[in-house]
Amino acid sequence: MEATQLVGPMFLFVLMTIVGLELTPDDFRRIATAPRAVVGGTIAQIVLLPLLTWAVVALLDVPPVFGAGAVLIAVAPGAGISNILTALANANTALSVSLTALASVLAVVTLPTVAAFGMRFFLGSEVSVEVPVLLLFGQLAVSLLLPIGLGMALRARRPQLVERYRRRLQHGTIVAIVILTAAAILSGGGSGGSGLTFADAEQGLLAAAVWTLAAMAIGWGVAAALGLDAADRFTFLIEFSTRNVAVAAIVALSGLQRLDLALFGAAYVALGYPLVFGAVAWRRRRSGG
Numbered sequence: 001m002e003a004t005q006l007v008g009p010m011f012l013f014v015l016m017t018i019v020g021l022e023l024t025p026d027d028f029r030r031i032a033t034a035p036r037a038v039v040g041g042t043i044a045q046i047v048l049l050p051l052l053t054w055a056v057v058a059l060l061d062v063p064p065v066f067g068a069g070a071v072l073i074a075v076a077p078g079a080g081i082s083n084i085l086t087a088l089a090n091a092n093t094a095l096s097v098s099l100t101a102l103a104s105v106l107a108v109v110t111l112p113t114v115a116a117f118g119m120r121f122f123l124g125s126e127v128s129v130e131v132p133v134l135l136l137f138g139q140l141a142v143s144l145l146l147p148i149g150l151g152m153a154l155r156a157r158r159p160q161l162v163e164r165y166r167r168r169l170q171h172g173t174i175v176a177i178v179i180l181t182a183a184a185i186l187s188g189g190g191s192g193g194s195g196l197t198f199a200d201a202e203q204g205l206l207a208a209a210v211w212t213l214a215a216m217a218i219g220w221g222v223a224a225a226l227g228l229d230a231a232d233r234f235t236f237l238i239e240f241s242t243r244n245v246a247v248a249a250i251v252a253l254s255g256l257q258r259l260d261l262a263l264f265g266a267a268y269v270a271l272g273y274p275l276v277f278g279a280v281a282w283r284r285r286r287s288g289g
Contacts, residue, residue, distance in 0.1 A: 013147050016080060019087045019097075020151020021162050027094035037228055038098045041236055044222040045103060046110050049074040049240065050118065052218060056211045057122070064122040066204045069264030070211060071118030072248040075111045077103035077136070080143050082242035085276060089283040091235040097148060099239045104140045107247070115251065136247065204267040212272035215241035216279065234283055241276050245269055 031038060053074040057067035078100040086096035155162045219240030223233035245265045252261035 016147035017151040020148035067122040075114045076244040076248040079244040089280045090287040208267040
């Protein structure tokens with residue numbers, strides 16, 4: 001377990017550095033001059049994803065513990081892996097990074113507010129949701145800003161070297177993502193004595209799949225409503241549906257002392273992430289990547 005906890009962040013750091021190789025300062029300048037996508041996309045995630053969660057839970061009639069766990073996934077900021085997937089899909093990586101960074105900062109306020117309401121709604125109990133502030137900002141600095149800055153600096157100084165190995169690095173990234181996802185599924189699948197039945201687990205998996213597909217559709221729809229182009233729409237599709245499971249799990253385990261609230265996250269990793277990967281593979285094939 002200690003080896004997994006060490007290797008995972010190391011892998012992610014390397015992958016995010018590769019994402020930085022795809023970026024230049026001009027990519028972020030273009031977003032800064034037209035912030036509609038970042039502001040609109042961030043607000044839409046905060047408002048629409050919790051509403052989506054309540055709709056999916058009500059429609060499928062899943063156990064309340066899965067509903068509460070789904071709320072934690074919905075209010076968690078976007079995951080760093082969304083930036084990697086956006087780069088692989090040849091979408092707007094700078095936009096993805098900007099959305100992830102802003103959502104991570106705002107999560108200090110939005111996560112406890114929305115999550116506490118969700119806990120009361122599904123579990124009928126008043127709770128105080130503690131946000132892992134140090135983890136959020138640590139991830140933002142170590143897993144996002146630092147490696148991306150390193151990759152951008154390497155591209156600026158050695159552009160020919162980067163271009164020569166660009167395709168090989170992308171292929172290696174795909175392999176690494178598959179390995180990381182398989183490890184996450186294997187390590188997060190236990191029920192932990194929650195008392196849920198096999199039928200409950202099936203409902204949770206179905207809810208995770210439906211939630212992910214609906215989040216993709218909402219992301220694409222919001223981007224279309226904002227008048228964004230196809231690359232930006234696919235970026236929203238990834239960003240809306242790829243959530244930070246680590247933050248949700250830490251809130252469940254440390255902030256709420258409820259292992260069972262992390263079970264929806266395990267179902268989401270098992271089915272939700274592969275669905276997003278499938279969409280990325282489709283987009284990459286169509287764009288000739």
